[in-house]
Amino acid sequence: MPLFKSPKLVKLEENMQDQLREHMTDEEAFSLAKFDEKEVERVGYSNYSYWRSTFQVFRKNKIASFLVYLVLAILLFTFVQPYLPNQRDPFIANNDTVSGKPLRNIQPGEKGFIFGTNSIGQDLWSRLWAATRTSLIIAISVAAIEALVGILAGVLWGYVKACDLIFTELYNILDNIPSSLVLILVSYMLTPGIGTIIFAMSITRWIGMARFIRNQIVIIRDREYNLASRCLGTGTFTIIFRNLLPYLVSVIMLRVALAIPEAIGSEVFITYIGLGLPATTPSLGNLINLGRQLMLSPNLRYQLIYPTVILSIVTIAFYVVGNAFSDAADPKNHR
Amino acid sequence: MVKYMSKRLLRSLVTVFIIVSTVFILMRQLPLDGFLPNVDKMSQEQIKNSLALLGLDKPIHVQLGNFWKQLILHGDLGTSYVYRNNVATMKVLSTKIPLSVKLGTMAILLGLLLGLPLGILMAKHKNKFPDHLGTVFIVFIEAVPAAVYYLFIQLYGTELFGLSLLFREGDWRTWILPVFSLSLPDIIYFAMWIRRYTVDESTKDYVQLARIKGMSEQKILYRHVFRNAFVPMVQYLPSSFLNTVVGSIYIESLYAVPGMGGLLIDVVKKQDNNMVQAIVMLFSIVGIIGLVLGDLMMVLLDPRISFVTKGGRR
Numbered sequence: 001m002p003l004f005k006s007p008k009l010v011k012l013e014e015n016m017q018d019q020l021r022e023h024m025t026d027e028e029a030f031s032l033a034k035f036d037e038k039e040v041e042r043v044g045y046s047n048y049s050y051w052r053s054t055f056q057v058f059r060k061n062k063i064a065s066f067l068v069y070l071v072l073a074i075l076l077f078t079f080v081q082p083y084l085p086n087q088r089d090p091f092i093a094n095n096d097t098v099s100g101k102p103l104r105n106i107q108p109g110e111k112g113f114i115f116g117t118n119s120i121g122q123d124l125w126s127r128l129w130a131a132t133r134t135s136l137i138i139a140i141s142v143a144a145i146e147a148l149v150g151i152l153a154g155v156l157w158g159y160v161k162a163c164d165l166i167f168t169e170l171y172n173i174l175d176n177i178p179s180s181l182v183l184i185l186v187s188y189m190l191t192p193g194i195g196t197i198i199f200a201m202s203i204t205r206w207i208g209m210a211r212f213i214r215n216q217i218v219i220i221r222d223r224e225y226n227l228a229s230r231c232l233g234t235g236t237f238t239i240i241f242r243n244l245l246p247y248l249v250s251v252i253m254l255r256v257a258l259a260i261p262e263a264i265g266s267e268v269f270i271t272y273i274g275l276g277l278p279a280t281t282p283s284l285g286n287l288i289n290l291g292r293q294l295m296l297s298p299n300l301r302y303q304l305i306y307p308t309v310i311l312s313i314v315t316i317a318f319y320v321v322g323n324a325f326s327d328a329a330d331p332k333n334h335r
Numbered sequence: 336m337v338k339y340m341s342k343r344l345l346r347s348l349v350t351v352f353i354i355v356s357t358v359f360i361l362m363r364q365l366p367l368d369g370f371l372p373n374v375d376k377m378s379q380e381q382i383k384n385s386l387a388l389l390g391l392d393k394p395i396h397v398q399l400g401n402f403w404k405q406l407i408l409h410g411d412l413g414t415s416y417v418y419r420n421n422v423a424t425m426k427v428l429s430t431k432i433p434l435s436v437k438l439g440t441m442a443i444l445l446g447l448l449l450g451l452p453l454g455i456l457m458a459k460h461k462n463k464f465p466d467h468l469g470t471v472f473i474v475f476i477e478a479v480p481a482a483v484y485y486l487f488i489q490l491y492g493t494e495l496f497g498l499s500l501l502f503r504e505g506d507w508r509t510w511i512l513p514v515f516s517l518s519l520p521d522i523i524y525f526a527m528w529i530r531r532y533t534v535d536e537s538t539k540d541y542v543q544l545a546r547i548k549g550m551s552e553q554k555i556l557y558r559h560v561f562r563n564a565f566v567p568m569v570q571y572l573p574s575s576f577l578n579t580v581v582g583s584i585y586i587e588s589l590y591a592v593p594g595m596g597g598l599l600i601d602v603v604k605k606q607d608n609n610m611v612q613a614i615v616m617l618f619s620i621v622g623i624i625g626l627v628l629g630d631l632m633m634v635l636l637d638p639r640i641s642f643v644t645k646g647g648r649r
Contacts, residue, residue: 173350176623180581181615185358188603188611189365265480269585272482274604288483295490308487312479319478 050246050331057328064324067317074314078136081129088123090130090282095121108302115306118290124306131282132310138194138283139263142201143256149206151252154213155240158221167214171207179204183266187275194277201266205259212251220247250329257322261315268311284311336634343630347623354619359402362612363395369608372417389416412616417607424613428595434504435587435594439579441514446521446575453522454529455556461534469530473523482585485516489589502590513590520578524571532564566636573629577622 059065081087088094094117095102108116108124115124157167179201186200220226220243229239264284270276271285272292279286284307291304327333368374371385386392390401405411412424419427457469476484492512493500502509533556536542545555580596587597595614602610 172346173353176347176350176626177354177619178577178581178622180584181618184584184599184603185361185611185615189361261478261480265482268480268482272585272588273600288486292486295486304486308483311483312475315480316474316478320474 048334050334053331053334054249054325054329057333058325061324061328064321067321070313071317071321074132074317075136078129078132081126088126090122090126091280092123093121094123105300105303107299108306116302118303119294119300124303127282128287128306128310131284131287131307132314134194134277134281134283135264135267135285135311136260136314138197138201138267139260141198142205142263143259145198145202146205146209146259147252147256149202150209150255151213151248153206153210155217157210157214158217167207167210171211174204174207175211177204180266180269183270184273184275187270187273192275192277194281197267197270197277200270201263209252209255212255213248216248216251217244220244246329246331250326253329254322254326257318257325260318260322264311264315339634340631343627347627351620351623354623355406355616356399356403358612358615358619359399360395362608363391363398365608369606369611370416412613413609415602415607415610415613418602418605418610424610427610428598428613428617431593431595431598434592435583435596438510438513438517438587438592438594439576439583441510442517442579442582443521443572443575445514445518446525449518450522450525451529454526455533457526457530458533458537466530469526473527476519476523481520481582484519485585485589488512488516500590502587502592504593509590513586513592517579517582517586520582521575524575525568528568528571529564532567533560536560536563566633569632569636570629572632573622573625573627576625576629580618580621 093102094113102121104117104121105119106113106117106121108114110116113123113125115128118124118127153167156163182204183197183200186203187196190196190199226239226243229243234242267276267283268285268288271283271289276285276289277283279290287307288304288311291301291307294300295304362369367382367386370389370391371377371382374382377385383392390398393401402413405413410425412428415422415424415427453469457466460466489500489512492498492515496511498512499506499509502513537560542555542559545559546552550558583592583594583596584599585596586592587594588600591597595617599611599614599618602614
């Protein structure tokens with residue numbers, strides 16, 4: 001109880017009671033109120049919108065905003081490149097039109113090859129984009145599977161008590177195994193291919209995501225504002241989407257974004273071991289591995305450097321954008 | 336404390352049991368040429384006899400039982416038939432393990448030695464040039480796959496300093512690049528951690544008080560902040576251990592270090608099932624030991640941490 005009530009407040013309260021009396025009889029005032037969704041969700045003077053605030057905060061990060069466009073441009077170009085005019089087939093070994101000799105190891109920019117040719121005369125430019133395509137397909141699939149399975153498992157883990165023990169034990173085991181070992185073991189056992197790599201990377205990754213989601217849910221679930229929502233009769237789905245999800249978006253997006261550079265790196269690693277995609281399939285791992293075998297002759301080094309430059313740009317862009325977006329998506333950083 | 340640790344150990348043993356058994360059962364599903372190198376040239380009769388000789392014709396649970404018996408009684412992780420002809424895998428590994436351990440330990444130490452000063456430097460010049468430069472370095476190492484920058488360190492490192500491409504145990508100069516490459520993930524982790532901790536902690540009450548008392552920034556850093564920062568950092572050591580183990584697979588092969596990691600790639604290429612199995616099991620066991628040690632060290636270092644649950648927990 002406040003010791004002192006300001007006259008203004010007293011007057012306000014009186015006004016309110018007058019208004020109430022004007023509108024309803026005693027009987028009405030003491031009957032059960034009906035559930036009105038609009039009234040429940042009504043908040044004080046605020047035009048706060050989660051997504052708008054997220055984008056506002058994100059736009060302040062100049063480097064990340066630039067990299068978003070870069071990522072989009074690279075993604076677009078990677079998938080559009082084969083349909084552009086004057087592109088060569090990445091699989092054909094080119095021969096000289098006059099002499100018929102194979103055009104091996106042509107330096108970049110010479111004879112119309114933008115990035116030169118490799119040791120059997122294939123066009124490095126189109127191979128590079130085909131490789132980026134393969135690697136991105138792998139990476140995006142891994143990220144999507146992690147998000148899908150991880151979120152589902154995490155929600156189950158957090159909300160269903162019976163699942164807790166099973167998932168916790170599973171986590172204790174899976175978390176102890178280095179993912180690279182799983183990758184090696186699975187690739188060793190199955191036939192190499194895009195599916196194998198995606199499968200091998202996805203087996204262990206999802207549990208990390210599930211763990212994050214579960215912890216967040218357990219922390220946030222019983223906070224006062226959720227209790228209040230539940231008391232006001234808000235449905236479970238509304239609670240999940242409006243109260244819980246904004247806190248999860250930042251973590252989910254971060255893990256999804258970081259899964260992409262990691263998956264690209266894993267592909268390079270597993271190719272080096274000799275368990276990657278077949279050497280005929282262009283992938284960043286295969287290109288880098290071929291380039292590595294030539295790296296000691298300085299005039300052929302371009303075959304290593306171009307793939308690594310593209311790979312570095314893609315991975316760094318995803319990493320920075322992921323981090324910046326996760327900062328922006330965290331409601332704690334909204335003003 | 337004792338109760339917690341024994342529980343923790345028991346749990347790790349269960350994990351080891353599950354991992355080793357799973358790996359063993361999975362490996363038995365592979366084609367036979369990973370066990371019998373000349374399987375193509377053998378007749379049905381010969382294959383049958385060889386399988387019986389190796390005990391591979393028995394049902395899987397009997398094989399698993401035998402494997403565990405050998406492992407527990409003799410520390411035997413199977414026999415290599417492809418990479419070496421009929422030599423116990425442990426015998427092949429025993430010469431390689433010490434070198435890998437030496438390399439890994441040096442890498443973690445170098446990580447601490449370079450990472451901590453870098454982090455402190457960045458925190459001191461927060462939002463100024465050294466901080467930005469450090470951040471760029473950290474982002475680069477974090478984002479770009481290790482498989483790529485390890486390659487360039489080898490390529491340009493050996494060219495610039497005139498070092499040998501390949502590792503020789505007796506020549507200390509050939510240790511520099513492998514150890515440095517292996518320590519990079521540790522360097523950036525420690526740097527990142529110390530920077531964030533120092534920045535967060537510098538507004539806390541106890542630091543403010545120390546400052547009001549007139550303590551120099553240097554002293555505050557080393558007396559207060561640093562000591563507090565060190566305890567959670569120990570938590571990272573096990574995963575750093577794991578990283579080093581995995582990193583060593585690539586590095587050892589690049590520099591032809593005759594260690595465990597390089598060996599794994601060799602035997603994968605030669606398709607020796609038993610060797611692959613032994614190394615994968617050994618790496619997992621090493622990883623789990625690392626995690627247990629990390630927990631143990633944390634309890635020992637910080638009296639405030641206790642894993643024994645007290646009353647009142649939800």
